[in-house]
Amino acid sequence: MRHLMSPLDFSVEELDQLMDLANDIEKNPEKYAHACDGKRLATLFYEPSTRTRLSFEAAMMNLGGTVLGFSSANSSSASKGESVADTIRVVSCFANICAMRHPKEGAPLVASMYSRIPVINAGDGGHQHPTQTLTDLLTIRSLKGRLNNLTIGFCGDLKFGRTVHSLIEALVRYTGIKIVLISPEELRLPDYIRDDVLRANNVPFEEVIKMEDVLPKLDVLYMTRVQKERFFNEDDYIRMKDFYILEQSKMDLASPEMLVLHPLPRVNEISVDVDNDPRAAYFKQVQYGVYARMALILTLLNIKVD
Amino acid sequence: MLNVGRIEEGFVLDHIKAGKAMTIYHDLGLDKLDCTVAIIKNAKSEKMGKKDILKVECSVDKMDLDILGFIDHNITVNVIKDGEITEKKELHLPKQVVDVIKCKNPRCITSIEQGLKHVFILADPEKEVYRCKYCDEKYTGNRNK
Numbered sequence A: 001m002r003h004l005m006s007p008l009d010f011s012v013e014e015l016d017q018l019m020d021l022a023n024d025i026e027k028n029p030e031k032y033a034h035a036c037d038g039k040r041l042a043t044l045f046y047e048p049s050t051r052t053r054l055s056f057e058a059a060m061m062n063l064g065g066t067v068l069g070f071s072s073a074n075s076s077s078a079s080k081g082e083s084v085a086d087t088i089r090v091v092s093c094f095a096n097i098c099a100m101r102h103p104k105e106g107a108p109l110v111a112s113m114y115s116r117i118p119v120i121n122a123g124d125g126g127h128q129h130p131t132q133t134l135t136d137l138l139t140i141r142s143l144k145g146r147l148n149n150l151t152i153g154f155c156g157d158l159k160f161g162r163t164v165h166s167l168i169e170a171l172v173r174y175t176g177i178k179i180v181l182i183s184p185e186e187l188r189l190p191d192y193i194r195d196d197v198l199r200a201n202n203v204p205f206e207e208v209i210k211m212e213d214v215l216p217k218l219d220v221l222y223m224t225r226v227q228k229e230r231f232f233n234e235d236d237y238i239r240m241k242d243f244y245i246l247e248q249s250k251m252d253l254a255s256p257e258m259l260v261l262h263p264l265p266r267v268n269e270i271s272v273d274v275d276n277d278p279r280a281a282y283f284k285q286v287q288y289g290v291y292a293r294m295a296l297i298l299t300l301l302n303i304k305v306d
Numbered sequence B: 001m002l003n004v005g006r007i008e009e010g011f012v013l014d015h016i017k018a019g020k021a022m023t024i025y026h027d028l029g030l031d032k033l034d035c036t037v038a039i040i041k042n043a044k045s046e047k048m049g050k051k052d053i054l055k056v057e058c059s060v061d062k063m064d065l066d067i068l069g070f071i072d073h074n075i076t077v078n079v080i081k082d083g084e085i086t087e088k089k090e091l092h093l094p095k096q097v098v099d100v101i102k103c104k105n106p107r108c109i110t111s112i113e114q115g116l117k118h119v120f121i122l123a124d125p126e127k128e129v130y131r132c133k134y135c136d137e138k139y140t141g142n143r144n145k
Helices: A012-027 A050-062 A084-091 A107-114 A130-144 A162-171 A191-199 A234-241 A282-300 B021-027 B065-071
Strands: A040-045 A066-070 A097-102 A119-124 A151-155 A178-182 A205-208 A220-223 A259-261 B010-017 B037-045 B049-056 B076-081 B084-089 B096-098 B119-124 B129-132
Touching: A012 A130, A012 A282, A040 A050, A040 A084, A050 A066, A050 A097, A050 A119, A050 A130, A050 A282, A084 A097, A084 A107, A097 A107, A107 A119, A119 A130, A130 A162, A130 A220, A130 A259, A130 A282, A151 A162, A162 A191, A259 A282, B010 B021, B021 B037, B021 B049, B021 B065, B065 B096
Parallel strands: A040 A066, A040 A097, A097 A119, A151 A178, A151 A220, A178 A205, A220 A259
Antiparallel strands: B010 B049, B010 B076, B037 B049, B076 B084, B096 B119, B119 B129
16 A cells, blocks of 8 residues: 655656646546545645645545545544544544645654555645645646756745745756756755755756846746745745745746746735736646646556546 | 673673763663673773773673664674673664654654654765654754763
């Protein structure tokens, strides 16, 4: 039985197979409409995350399966002090597969150690969020046609943004990747990612403060939100939150082929006037997130559809 | 010079960093065993200036040498039979250590989950980096204080 804790749990070949499956689901959704008939997904969300939970639920329903679960720790036995180990033992009796989001890092891994059903990490604190990385990879591969020979810019909060860290870790496994890091000094990528991931894999990268300087050379621009909850000081947050705003005038500097991605939710870092630009791919990304989760559910449940 | 008699059966831990013997005594669980233990502190050493030595009269097989390797893999383990050294065991950095050190990341599941073992995995043998199995937090403490 397999679980998914980190995007690196899958080899590049396995990821390719999963993305091929996701693309086939995209093209032939009716073929998969009953693939999970009689199967149940448990969504154990110890902290609110409407987007990810709905994406998982939509994925299971699209496959003909059903869903049960909770969407905050208050409505679960965790509020009575039940351990993760006990919760998953109980849920294993109710469902065939489980997606867990938990504020504590490593909680889904603990669940997987005691589970009789596959466990998917749907986000554990600031640690991992593998299905977002699968979504990002699938979006890039589907819209650019490849995951190698790309120059990818990451912009905004590169210090705390776990989606950025995970995507960089996943991308360095492909050839010809160049990374451009766009952030204010205070929100630079942590040293351990720069040294242990980028330098250790000989991936060329540059760090800049001004977005305009690098936009023309990017194949993909991955925007992130500056998260208020990461700051101890309100003044620092206010100073940082408007540091980068992607507007149409900046888009005019970029290549006509460049994709704009964002893990969402967006606040003001992408101006709404960019939404109609054909290069704005962040809502398509949400749709690819459903296909990625459908493919993942089928893979972990070992369900083949001919 | 203080003399401590030789042991017939057991093992000697030599080249322990001076002042560390009692920590190792506890970490190896020697306080829980009913056997003779000689703790020699601040013995003269050509190599180290001064060092600690532990002489233990029980089988080395009862010991978790992984813990010793984690604390200091430069410690020499001499196995004694019939009063003679019959084997020198090499220590290595263990691939993982269980319930030896605790994860200090307040966001880690180990901070709330009852009965969960604290497990650290050797992530980088070259740099001797251990990371928490659950949250990947790097162990930043000094293993051989």
